[in-house]
Amino acid sequence: MAPTRRPSDGLLARVNFPLYAVDMLTSRHILVAGGGGSSKTGVANGFEIYELYHNGSHFCAEEVLRHETGANVVMNFAVRNGGRRAYLCAGQEAHCQMYFVQPRIECEDEALAEGKKPAPVERPHENGVRQRGAGAAHSGVESLPNGHNNAPTAADVLKQFRRLQFDIQAADVVQTDFLKNAEPLQRVVRISGNGRLMATGGTDGQLRVWSFPQLTMSAQLPAHSKEIDDLDFSPDCKYIVSIAKDAQGLVWNLETGKLQHKLQWQTPEGAKYLFKRCRYGTVEAHKDNYRLFTIANPLGKVGKQRGYLQQWDCGTGQLRASVAVDESLSSLAVRDDGRFVAVGTMFSGSVSMYIAYSLQRVLHVPHAHSMFVTGLQFLPITNEEGPPISSDTEAAVLSISVDNKVCIHSLAQRRTMPAWLAIAFMVAMIFIVFVLCSYIGI
Template sequence: MAPTRRPNDGLLARVNFPLYAVEMLTSRHVLVAGGGGSSKTGVANGFEIYEIYHNGSRFVAEEVIRHETGPSVVMNFAVKNDGRRSFIVAGQEAHCQLYYVNPRVVSMTDGEEAGEKKTTGRTVRLSENGIRRRHNSVNNPSGVEEVKANGVAGDHNDVNANLKRIEFDIKPGDSIQTDFLTNEPIQRVVRISPDGKLMATGGTDGYIRIWSFPKMGKSSEIEAHSKELDDIDFSPDSKHLVSIAKDGQGIVWDVKSQQKLFQLSWNPPDGAKYLFKRCRYAVSEGKQNKSRLFTISNPLGKVGKQRGYLQQWNCEDGRLINCVGIDESLSSMTVRDDGRFIAVGTMFTGSVSIYIAFSLQRVLHIPNAHSMFVTGLVFLPITNQEGPPISSSSEAAVLSISVDNRVCIHSLQYRHTLPAWVAIVLIIVILFLAFMLCSYLGI
């Protein structure tokens, strides 16, 4: 049985708008996005950036910056770093909006900083235009975090530390229309290729459009599906692209020729009709030149806690390799950057589970992590090149978001296994004792 949540895992932050998308901006900064839409409900639309660190006993998140996007809700986005700055491409109705994210190191002296203002019980930092930068936390009641010169969170008790931290300036760039359905066009998904040269978008008109990046000049268009797309993803080598849609098809494409390579096909139980919900490529663990493909599927037209499936596919021919059933419909999926773990979120109970990628064995289950369906998941990275990963006692940690406005974290503790030599010794001892017992009984 998979272990359940650690008592001190759970809520990291609460945002005052529904959340639909989440990605890691750097190795220790997470970006979440969403909003209330264009209706005049008073619910904002935009992004929030949080810095995450481990204080020795638990994960803590500190707000860094909030950027509002006016009347346009952010339903999906992708992030790419070029070493100097980050790019965000965000789906806002039928358009894809480019944002430039420029990091800057801010120094503090004796607790003072330009633009800092004192309020009751906390310190709030403001940029030149008055944007709120950082909240206080339970573990940091002053609201001031000490960060070493490289931007990594330092010891809060080290009064001699050089006080520096990373902040971000978000500036909008070009906006392009990516979906052209006659009635209410909407971009449903956007991905940036791992090599950073291409961007792919999909929406309600069923087309995949591939754009150059970061200039976002259209290079090709694929009439991929008869109904709206639900998800797309690039392979780790940027040569292939997988797409799934509400027409029930999962198709792998050659990016260069835009030709269909093969279609994902399986025989669902009891002849039921299933639709793919999410798709993700992952590197094969320890084999950077090979990849694996994962999907989640839900039954069509069924209401209630119907059985969903997590699936692994052969990337050469689209053959189903492994498949595990899950006791309710699934809403989201992510794969860790080293390809070792998969996390899935559920539709009805808001639960989160972590699986071993190669075997699809569940190793952690967090029931009712959210009060509503899980809209997004992302693992804390371990191979990120934009900075050192967050140090903790966890083997893996995944962030989850939902339309319940909450950002949560769930960590898998290191699993204790016996060394091979200990197992061999135990087997020998057990055999010896069995032999002695048999001799004593005269068997």
């Protein structure tokens, strides 16, 4: 049985609107988005950015920026870091709105010169949420688990005076869905790993590929007969996979614009299943060697039911491995090095983590949320935009839900046999085999 949640894991932040999308803006900044829609309910629409850190015992998050988007709820987005600034492409109804996210460093003395109040003292609570209190600026000295304060380092002192902030500016917008006789809606947007292409899909079933960041359409494929639920680019940027409510999972060749193969599998008892999410994952951090993962749920059943996490052969489109889960699945994430996969559930709001190559479950967090999990994102370990967060965990995944919560779930370092012990064991086994062979005269 997989271990359950670490005692220090759980709630990172609570937002006052339902959450639908999550990603890492930098190696240590979380971007979440959602909202209540255009109806006059008083529920906001927009983005939240949090800075994440580990204080030696658990993860903590601090709010950095809130950006509201008026009447437009953000149901999906994609982020591309361009060095000096990041590009944020957000699905807002039938359109894709691009934003420029410009980082800047705010100095404490500049804030005081402008008449701003010093940053409030942030005390890490036991559940990981920073508790705000009026007072002096944050000192950068974190409390250790034993209650003693660690001596401030140069980085701690620098953090007292300099802090990374972000400015969000609206840029180009394009219509990406053209459903007739009903309201069009963009369901998904993805940006290729090389940053040259963007793909969108929505209710009209058309897969549209755009040049990026110019946002000019380069291809339109009549991929599906029903609305597209998810897309993903392969790590080598040669293929794109699309899944939709027509029960089809299709892999397309981006160079030719033709269908490469279909994802086909023998469903249990001949029942009809729909793919829900799809993600590629690298193997040993090599972009030319990768796996494809999907989650699938049975169609037309209500209540608790079996969903599947699946791994596919990218060359043939044949199912390589699968594992059943005792309820429908709602979200999927793969870590940037391809070692771990995470899934979120529809009814119980649970989160599970698996070893990618074997689909062995290594972590299970029951009832992580009070409602279905809308998004998952692993903390990066190979991020090009800065060093990853140092912690005592082997892997950690963020989860969001329409319950307005941002949570984190981490896998403790698993015990492995030391190298010297493995060598000693092998030498002992060779000696035993040699003695046994000599005894029986072989």
